[in-house]
Amino acid sequence: MSNHAHIDEHRDDEGAKTGMWIFIFTELILFGGLFIVYSVYRYLNPAAFHLAAEELDTFIGTVNTVILLTSSMTIAMSVSAIQYQNKKLTLILMGVTILLAVVFMVNKYFEWSGKIAHGIYPGSPTLMEASQGEILFFGLYYAMTGLHAIHIIIGVAFIAYVMRLVVKDEVQHDNFTILENSGLYWHLVDLIWIFLFPLFYLIT
Amino acid sequence: MEKEQHTHIVKYKTYVFVLIALLLMTFTSVAITSLNLGPYTVSAALLLAGSKSLLVLLIFMHLKFDKKFYSIMVGGVFLLFASVIFITFLDYLYR
Numbered sequence: 225m226s227n228h229a230h231i232d233e234h235r236d237d238e239g240a241k242t243g244m245w246i247f248i249f250t251e252l253i254l255f256g257g258l259f260i261v262y263s264v265y266r267y268l269n270p271a272a273f274h275l276a277a278e279e280l281d282t283f284i285g286t287v288n289t290v291i292l293l294t295s296s297m298t299i300a301m302s303v304s305a306i307q308y309q310n311k312k313l314t315l316i317l318m319g320v321t322i323l324l325a326v327v328f329m330v331n332k333y334f335e336w337s338g339k340i341a342h343g344i345y346p347g348s349p350t351l352m353e354a355s356q357g358e359i360l361f362f363g364l365y366y367a368m369t370g371l372h373a374i375h376i377i378i379g380v381a382f383i384a385y386v387m388r389l390v391v392k393d394e395v396q397h398d399n400f401t402i403l404e405n406s407g408l409y410w411h412l413v414d415l416i417w418i419f420l421f422p423l424f425y426l427i428t
Numbered sequence: 429m430e431k432e433q434h435t436h437i438v439k440y441k442t443y444v445f446v447l448i449a450l451l452l453m454t455f456t457s458v459a460i461t462s463l464n465l466g467p468y469t470v471s472a473a474l475l476l477a478g479s480k481s482l483l484v485l486l487i488f489m490h491l492k493f494d495k496k497f498y499s500i501m502v503g504g505v506f507l508l509f510a511s512v513i514f515i516t517f518l519d520y521l522y523r
Contacts (some may be wrong), residue, residue: 260512297444411488
């Protein structure tokens with residue numbers, strides 16, 4: 225334990241967490257705007273959205289949902305683990321979270337490359353022959369799952385950085401706000417996927 | 429001197445239960461889609477997604493254990509979002 229004087233230590237856990245939440249609100253509004261665009265276009269083109277959604281693989285979508293929900297649990301558990309002063313378990317749980325995120329991205333890669341191989345990508349000749357609604361659906365599909373995937377990559381980098389801090393004992397049982405904040409970010413990624421999944425993969 | 433922060437430690441078991449609930453809701457929404465409920469399918473899927481996000485917010489994101497202040501802010505943001513959707517659709521439905 226570091227017993228040297230912490231007298232001049234400047235820390236504001238409450239403030240750091242509040243700041244993270246405010247950042248998360250801006251993210252929610254960013255994706256919220258896209259969800260509104262989606263719902264208006266779906267309202268205007270119900271048949272085309274239905275037709276286009278049939279192209280998406282519900283199985284891959286479900287697998288990725290299970291993966292993200294599980295990774296959300298492991299990062300939440302890591303916050304408990306650090307409070308129990310179990311450094312090893314904290315690192316294992318964070319590592320599992322990153323591993324699951326990588327698996328998610330690999331699935332996403334196969335899903336996207338499958339679509340692209342079928343000639344479905346923004347501006348492709350196949351898509352240009354399709355109806356306006358289908359073009360809109362796939363435009364939104366690539367934009368929204370793509371933006372979500374970027375968030376996954378940022379989340380992985382954030383968690384990896386905090387893992388380094390845990391290894392160096394800079395994050396400990398009495399000082400783990402940054403771990404909590406990386407967890408909050410990861411749950412946001414999960415939260416967005418919870419809505420992306422039914423809206424893109426589960427249209428009947 | 430130790431700063432007394434976050435006295436509440438959530439048990440691992442709680443998280444496992446939450447995950448099980450989340451997975452059950454996911455499979456339910458997939459199953460509902462394969463049934464043909466017409467317009468109710470979307471409502472059911474969104475209702476389940478809403479319940480899932482509530483669980484994530486309350487337990488995973490600790491809103492249940494944190495100061496009420498955070499929950500009020502989150503509620504405010506969702507209210508803002510809901511009003512924007514409402515106003516957008518008022519425009520589209522009655523223009």
